[in-house]
Amino acid sequence: MTETRRSGAETRERILAVAREHFARQGYDRTTIRAIASEAQIDPSMVMRYFGSKEELFTAAASIDLALPDLTTVAAGEAGRVMTAHFVRTWDSEGTLMALLRRAASDPQAAEQMRGIFATQVAAAITPLCPDPAQARRRAALAATQLLGIALGRYVLHLPPIVEMDAEEIVEWVGPTIQRYLTAESA
Incomplete structure (x- = not known):
């Protein structure tokens, strides 16, 4: 195998990029360290050197920034639609997030990683909109049930x-429900 000369940071990033593609396309179970290494043009031992195991590689590859929009700049009553549209676009373009969702259904560590993404990123994005900011985590969890269900x-x-x-139709159906979770007074 011909190895391309790169720095350690470049090698690590190349492995992660290739791993994200493989996990997104093939899922966790069908992705192999050997296939990732081959496409990254490195020896499989280098993947293990940087990540330790396939599980640790998956965890690193599935560390996802949802890049949520600033919902405080959205017109009143539109945050649910904006958030729903953002998630539909994210699901359509971010295969690694889909691989994490599939794995989270049967693997406790992946489920914890998915919970962490939603608990921290979504809760932080919606806290300024909540009538009672102490309910942000609960409201984020309710929104997550809808978005993950879709x-x-x-x-x-x-x-x-x-x-x-199509995406617009999903936004029209689901957006109002997400809006309620974000801004409605407590039940």
Whole structure:
């Protein structure tokens, strides 16, 4: 195997980029260290040197910044639609997030990683909108159930009615529910 000369940081980033592609395309179980190494043009032992195990590589590859929009700049009553649209675009373009969702259904460590992403990033994004900021985590969890449910139905289970909907239609149906979770007074 011909190895390309790169710095340690460049090698690590190249491994992560290739791993993200493989995990997104093939899922965790069908992705191999050997295939990642081959595409990254390195010896498989280098992948292990940088990441220790396939599990640790997956965890690093699935460290995702959702890049949520600043919902405080959105017109009143539109945050739910904006957040829903953002997630549909993210699910469509971020295959690693989908790989994490699939794995989280059966692996406790991946489930914890998914919980962490939603608990920290989504809760932080919605806290300024909440009538009671102490409820931000609860409201983020409720929003996550809807957004993850759409992703599961559309991209994992391939439920025909959800798959057939375009992004705008999903936003129109789900956005108002997310809005309620974000801004409605407590029940």
